[in-house]
Amino acid sequence: MPEKLTDCNASTGAGRIAMKNPVVEMDGDEMTRILWAMIKDELVLPFVDLKSEYYDLGLENRDGTDDRVTAEAANAVKNHGVGVKCATITPNEQRVEEYGLKEMWKSPNATIRAILDGTVFRAPILVSCIKPAVRSWKKPIAIARHAYGDVYKAVELRVPSAGLAELVFTGADGQAVWREAVHEFDGPGVLQAMHNKDSSIMSFARSCFRYALEQKQDLWFGTKDTISKQYDQTFKNLFQRIFDDEFADAFKERGIEYFYTLIDDAVARVIRSEGGFVWACKNYDGDVMSDMVSTAFGSLAMMTSILASPDGCYEYEAAHGTVTRHYYRHLKGEETSTNPIATIFAWSGALRKRGELDGTRALVEYADALDAASLGTIETGVMTKDLAGLCEGITPKPANTHDFIRAIRARLEQAPATRA
Numbered sequence: 001m002p003e004k005l006t007d008c009n010a011s012t013g014a015g016r017i018a019m020k021n022p023v024v025e026m027d028g029d030e031m032t033r034i035l036w037a038m039i040k041d042e043l044v045l046p047f048v049d050l051k052s053e054y055y056d057l058g059l060e061n062r063d064g065t066d067d068r069v070t071a072e073a074a075n076a077v078k079n080h081g082v083g084v085k086c087a088t089i090t091p092n093e094q095r096v097e098e099y100g101l102k103e104m105w106k107s108p109n110a111t112i113r114a115i116l117d118g119t120v121f122r123a124p125i126l127v128s129c130i131k132p133a134v135r136s137w138k139k140p141i142a143i144a145r146h147a148y149g150d151v152y153k154a155v156e157l158r159v160p161s162a163g164l165a166e167l168v169f170t171g172a173d174g175q176a177v178w179r180e181a182v183h184e185f186d187g188p189g190v191l192q193a194m195h196n197k198d199s200s201i202m203s204f205a206r207s208c209f210r211y212a213l214e215q216k217q218d219l220w221f222g223t224k225d226t227i228s229k230q231y232d233q234t235f236k237n238l239f240q241r242i243f244d245d246e247f248a249d250a251f252k253e254r255g256i257e258y259f260y261t262l263i264d265d266a267v268a269r270v271i272r273s274e275g276g277f278v279w280a281c282k283n284y285d286g287d288v289m290s291d292m293v294s295t296a297f298g299s300l301a302m303m304t305s306i307l308a309s310p311d312g313c314y315e316y317e318a319a320h321g322t323v324t325r326h327y328y329r330h331l332k333g334e335e336t337s338t339n340p341i342a343t344i345f346a347w348s349g350a351l352r353k354r355g356e357l358d359g360t361r362a363l364v365e366y367a368d369a370l371d372a373a374s375l376g377t378i379e380t381g382v383m384t385k386d387l388a389g390l391c392e393g394i395t396p397k398p399a400n401t402h403d404f405i406r407a408i409r410a411r412l413e414q415a416p417a418t419r420a
Helices: 030-044 059-064 068-080 093-099 108-116 198-215 231-254 263-272 283-297 324-331 341-358 361-379 401-412
Strands: 023-027 052-056 082-085 119-124 141-146 155-159 163-170 176-185 189-193 218-223 258-262 277-281 303-308 314-318
Touching: 023 068, 023 341, 030 324, 030 341, 030 401, 052 068, 059 068, 059 093, 068 082, 068 108, 082 341, 108 303, 108 314, 119 198, 119 283, 141 198, 141 283, 176 189, 198 218, 198 231, 198 277, 198 303, 218 231, 218 263, 231 258, 258 263, 263 277, 277 283, 283 303, 303 341, 314 341, 341 361, 361 401
Parallel strands: 023 052, 023 082, 082 314, 141 277, 218 258, 218 277
Antiparallel strands: 119 141, 119 303, 155 189, 163 176, 303 314
């Protein structure tokens, strides 16, 4: 069974912010696991009387529990409403050998997304000294990625020879009710079949509309329905129906709009825009566009990632991976300068949401102060080496990982929210 710790906090001290309900804490792998402990020790536990339900999603523990721990963590998020997750390894063949795993376990993120029926929202973290590569961008662009179907659940076949490929649907009563020729092959080739579900698409749509309302931002959505007259058009039609039936009045009251266009037109408009909106994308589109947006804004290490379910559950994590290269250097005793900002923002996001749901204003103010201290430290020139090569207008002072986090703590200690 996984280790679960409720009221996972240091000794209760005067002045620390109390929590009414716990967050679900999911530990991870490699260098981000090291960052996780540093952030808790330096930036969370000295200021917050932390209540957390802890799950170790490190690869060894996932293997030891036959990956049950991942499902248990996801269900805990459903129970408590808020979770914060460290980056984790999705093993390939090399990782199976390296860690001596029983099997090639599935992506923890995919498992959690499926259980929560969630949509992934990724947005850049902006600092004044790092300018977007797209000079017209002045405000963040949040990518909402549908986390089901498309090529990620596709069935593929390597066609060995000439022959007829068909798409066949057989009804639950066992009768073949629909058949369509795909292609008459005159030699070897390749086939791929994708699927999606109305229920998943509608959950995606509702999550996007709710997130846009929370952020007070327009929602853009694009597919290629002129070409894909069933698959993509289903997305378009379901989004429009849910907007008209459930969200149109709220959008009008908030002064924001829902805008649909073809995906290629959406890309052109995004590049020419100043930002400041939520861009909903199908699964594959979101996978690609989130990396494009994060890179154009500066760095994947400066990107938040929120998994939001249609029933109001939230999981916060960094958008990047486990920083394997730095971890191997760390194991050798070498100094690293690993950027912890996205992981810090995962913690602040989860604690802010916990405070909002519980009506704990002090916790919300602490989360805001932690964000401000992190960005303020960078804007004074103290930053990790990955950012030093991107900043403009100031002289960077590169710091190692721990010194950077300590500099954030020093700034956080001076914030009114932590001095009350």
